Amino acid sequence: MRTMPDATRDEAVITALVAALGEKAVLTGAERPARNASDWSTLGPQPALAVVRPTTTEAVAAAMRICAAHGVPVVPQGGLTGLCGGARPLPGAVALSLERMTGIEAIDPASATMTVWAGTPLQVVQEAADAAGFLIPLDLGARGSCAIGGNASTNAGGNRVIRYGMTREMILGLEVVLPDGGIVTTLNRMIKNNAGYDLKHLFIGSEGTLGVITRLVLRLFPKPACTLAALCALPDYASVVGLLAAARRGLGPMLSAFEVMWPDYWETIAMTPGVRVPLPHGHAVYCLIEAQGTDETFDAPRFEAWLEAQAEAGLLADAVLSRSLADVKTFWGVRDACSEFPQVLGPHEPFDIGLPVAAMDEYVRACKAALSQRLPGAFALFYGHIGDGNLHIVAGLKGASPQPKDVIQEVVYGLVREFGGTVSAEHGIGLTKKPWLGHVRSEAEIALMRRLKAAMDPNGVLNPGKVV
Amino acid sequence: MRTMPDATRDEAVITALVAALGEKAVLTGAERPARNASDWSTLGPQPALAVVRPTTTEAVAAAMRICAAHGVPVVPQGGLTGLCGGARPLPGAVALSLERMTGIEAIDPASATMTVWAGTPLQVVQEAADAAGFLIPLDLGARGSCAIGGNASTNAGGNRVIRYGMTREMILGLEVVLPDGGIVTTLNRMIKNNAGYDLKHLFIGSEGTLGVITRLVLRLFPKPACTLAALCALPDYASVVGLLAAARRGLGPMLSAFEVMWPDYWETIAMTPGVRVPLPHGHAVYCLIEAQGTDETFDAPRFEAWLEAQAEAGLLADAVLSRSLADVKTFWGVRDACSEFPQVLGPHEPFDIGLPVAAMDEYVRACKAALSQRLPGAFALFYGHIGDGNLHIVAGLKGASPQPKDVIQEVVYGLVREFGGTVSAEHGIGLTKKPWLGHVRSEAEIALMRRLKAAMDPNGVLNPGKVV
Known part of the structure; x- marks a missing residue:
């Protein structure tokens, strides 16, 4: 790192960024949007030295090189919906926002892949897949705001991991800008590719500390033809473990969610305004089970038969079966009512x-x-x-x-x-x-993480102090 | 690296290995088994300086430290069934064979995981899962000889990747010995774990160049209740792409294999002794489609209905549907007859x-x-x-x-x-x-692979010259 006085250094880096990326891409002072000062964590705002909003991978690389040369840290930003402060600016850092790098670049129906820019909101990605006859199974409450690049860099989960895996499992290729400004493009579209190290896994889940993701190749999945669900009350936790095993065996890969709620949760939900609770309270534990099928004619009777068999086996104290998508939605309403907890429970x-x-x-x-x-x-x-x-x-x-x-x-x-x-x-x-x-x-393990960080970012320019 | 004369260095490293691991664990001269001199590639034998066969992770670490200190390269070995020379010894190197580190350490039915030693043959792992009521979906022709640690270090594929993914997707945790002899134990048993970098992906698929895998936590899958298959002749490749899309949509996650054979392949198979070809030749292209279901009552009629719909849609020129597991086996016999090619085709x-x-x-x-x-x-x-x-x-x-x-x-x-x-x-x-x-x-990309290799193994002690 250089040891220029801060003010001189700050001025120099901003001048260089404006020269390379243009005035519109570099926001300083009062121009800096308030939203770029924080994420959804409770850490509160920390304005960046500047908010840089490139529109091309080359511009991201140029910004990285300039900041690295001036010893100014860079914090990558996607949709800013993270809960742990990973995208929150550090004092004196440049916030590198991917918000103008959006859009679907290509859909390959035969390989079932989509190439997309990292700043694209998840919901836009989902809708584009849907319009092409496919499913993007990743889904979160923040879908309208979070960016697909941020989902990748945090390896986002969600409700259907049991069937589709984490975000990591949905990514085939990445384009990344390294802390030294180098561009590594691995936009692989094949499920199987063992030609050398699989570099994408370095960047997925490392929360923007090893590289800035600029483009992604996503796997597309077939759209399910029907969704079936049951809300169950169980006599004890041993029955939950038994029911999970039975669901894995009997529903196989149709099983798309297995959610459990303990009684305190259930009772709090029952008091939440606007939430209809389809089972009485007083049971030991509650489960929401969802299956996605390919043909309702076969899958609806199969799901019902499976549920009846579990009742006969004594695993269920009570249960309601969905008869429509509206029922499925009501069941999920119980599980998703936790978003009302700030109002119901207070701090x-x-x-x-x-x-x-x-x-x-x-x-x-x-x-x-x-x-x-x-x-x-x-x-x-x-x-x-x-x-x-x-x-x-x-x-x-x-x-x-x-x-x-x-x-x-x-x-x-x-x-x-x-x-x-x-x-x-x-x-x-x-x-x-x-x-x-x-x-x-x-x-x-932590020493090995630090060794990787040092190898990728020896001067600690990219999101320093985060994760490790 | 030290610059001791080779003979002195060789003697010193062997003396140190024997002192640390015992005489039985260090085979030299005529004691070195012929099998450890090569893998299934066509490179031919290259005897190692010594074949070291530790029985514990600590002994692997000790061997690595000793070899590193003497500047003697180490080549890790599993079942030696690799096809690209990844486990073949290098001149003057120590072959570090995991063959005595075998066995199932634990099965956790509730989390559906198995902890296993790296030297365990794949077939032993499959059978242990089966006995516990689960499936290990990884399957290869070399199942009886290949080791699960080798499957991980090469990220093995196989026939059912379309449904279950590569070996990478079946691994939750690893224990690894680093090139400097450090032990990193990450025997995670949870599907979701975003606490820091996911280190296992560094070692999976890097062919023993970044670390030596000693133990693994594998995901267990539910056993399918039925297997259905069809062998199809198609009028052109566009129909193959159409049939694949229809199989993804209509069979969903039941789809467990989608194999294609071009006519030259088919005609050669038809001439192979002992292989019964259930469809005439002369078609443009052939497909083997397999689905694994959870209930034959529902899944057999569904599979048949799906296949009929494809015929009606004009995607099929001819097709045979399996009526028994014996039929499924016959269909796979056509696909697996390629193992007879050395006899049928010559070099x-x-x-x-x-x-x-x-x-x-x-x-x-x-x-x-x-x-x-x-x-x-x-x-x-x-x-x-x-x-x-x-x-x-x-x-x-x-x-x-x-x-x-x-x-x-x-x-x-x-x-x-x-x-x-x-x-x-x-x-x-x-x-x-x-x-x-x-x-x-x-x-x-290759520069980044080399950067990782240099960070993990700065002295080039572990499997040097392989991959990158």
């Missing part, structure tokens, strides 16, 4: 942890007990994508301001370490979870 | 290329024409996993000895570059395909 801490499936219920009990002990009167609701080992928690102390965040995190993440889980199943590490990374990754 | 060159699906037939025609022009009288048979973009070719000049290997490779790989394909879909690069890597990967 709280949200978590996105992972655990081996067999250990989930024991974890839930241990976590509730430890929270009650450390914070008498605390609430904690548990729900998640159990088929993928992903548990969400919201916990807090009603009326407390500020919330006892540190204690809650200590309890939740301390037990995650004990149970062999992960502190981030799908949201990433960014800045907010960095203190907890050592809870679930060994010193040797 | 020839085999290829494992990848292409965008839409370009396949044009490639086949261009390749046949170019071969005929360069080598009048040459034969070339085309077949492969077309649903995955993977085309196999066997080509040669009957009676020629030696075969005009260089000309054939120039034609095949030259056109692969023109058509935007890959020189290795599933077999890897190893040594034999290294000269062609630059045909399908850019200078920037």
Whole structure:
């Protein structure tokens, strides 16, 4: 890094960026949009030195080279919907926003692939696939705002990972700008390609710390012809594990979601205005099971027969079966009502942890007990994508301001370490979870991550201090 | 690297290995098994300085440290069934064989995972999964000999990639010994884990050049309840593309194989002793379609209805539907008869290329024409996993000895570059395909691979000169 005085350096880098990219691409001072100062984490705004909005991969590379030469850090930005601060500017850094690099470049129906610019909102990608007769199975609440490049750099999850995998599994090729401004184009369209190292995996899920994703080749999937769902009440967690195994066996790859809700969650949802709860409360645990079929004539009776067999096997205390897409929507309404929690519960801490499936219920009990002990009167609701080992928690102390965040995190993440889980199943590490990374990754693992970071970005120019 | 005289260095490294691992683990001179001198490539034997067979991860790490300290290269070995020389010893190198690190360590039915030692043969892994009520979908002809660690380090493919993905998609966690002897243990059992960089992808598919895989966590899949298949003759390649799209839509995730055979292949098979060909020859192209279902009551009529609809749509010239598992086996016999080619065709060159699906037939025609022009009288048979973009070719000049290997490779790989394909879909690069890597990967990509190699193995101790 150079050791120019900051103000001189800042002026020099902005002058060089304007010269290379044009005035419209470099926003400074009052021109900097407020939205580029933060993401959806609770860290609050941190304005960037400048917001740079290139329109080509070459311009991204030029911006990287200029910032690297001046020793000015760069923070890549997509839709800014991340929850861990990964895209939030660092003091004195340039925010490199991909928001003007949007659009579908090509669809190849025979290979079932789509080539797309990284700044394209997920919903636009989904709609383009749909118009071409295909499905993009990645789906999140933030679909209208999040960018597909950000989904890739955070390896986004969502509700249907059990069937389609994480974002990583949906990507065949990438174009990336490296921290030194080099461009690596690997827009592979083949499912099988073992010609040398598979470089894309370096950049997927590394939260913009190893390279800036500019273009992607996505796999397209066939559209399901029908969607079937059931909302079930179960007598105990052992039945959940049994039902999951039975769903894997009996529904096979049709199984597209297996969501579990513990009773505190269910009871809170039942009190939420506008949510219809199709099963009474008082049961030990609740599941939402969804299957996507290719032909309703065969798949609807099969799903019903499968559900009846589970009832006969004693795995279900109660259940409702969908008879229409409206029913499916109502069932998902119960699961998605968690988005109303800020209104219903007031301030709280949200978590996105992972655990081996067999250990989930024991974890839930241990976590509730430890929270009650450390914070008498605390609430904690548990729900998640159990088929993928992903548990969400919201916990807090009603009326407390500020919330006892540190204690809650200590309890939740301390037990995650004990149970062999992960502190981030799908949201990433960014800045907010960095203190907890050592809870679930060994010193040797973190040293190897740092070795990769140093190899790719020896001067620490790209999103420094994030993840590792 | 040290610059000790070779003989002194060799003696010193062997003495140190024996002291650390014991005499039984270090085979030298006439004790070195012939099998460890080569793999299934055509490169011929190259005996190692010593064959080291550790039984623990710590012993692998000790061996790596000792070899690194003496500047003696290490070549990791699994089942030695690779086709590109990746596991073949280098002159003066130590062969580090995982053959005594075998066995299933744990099966977790709730998370549907298996933890296994890297030297375990694939077939043993398959049988253990089967006994526990699960499926390991990875399957290759070499199943009895290949090791699961080798499958991971080469990212093996196989026949059912269209449904289950490559080996990469079946791995949740790895334990790896680094070139400096460090141990990185990431035995993750969760499908979703975004806590930091996903390090396993560095080692999967890098053919033992970045680390030695010692243990793996594999995903287990539900066993299919029924298997259905059809062998079809089609009027042209456009119908193949249409049939693939219809299979993706209509069979959805049941679709477990989509294999295509061009007429030369079919006619050669028809002359192969012991192979029954259930359709007459003379058609433009042939497909084998397989679907794995969860309930024969629903899935058999569905498969038949789907096939009838394709016939009505004019996509099929002729077809036979399986009525039993024996029929399915007969159909696969046609596809697998390529293993008899050495007997039927005599000497020839085999290829494992990848292409965008839409370009396949044009490639086949261009390749046949170019071969005929360069080598009048040459034969070339085309077949492969077309649903995955993977085309196999066997080509040669009957009676020629030696075969005009260089000309054939120039034609095949030259056109692969023109058509935007890959020189290795599933077999890897190893040594034999290294000269062609630059045909399908850019200078920037290869430079990045080298940067990774240098970061992980700065002294070039681990499998040097392979891949990059």
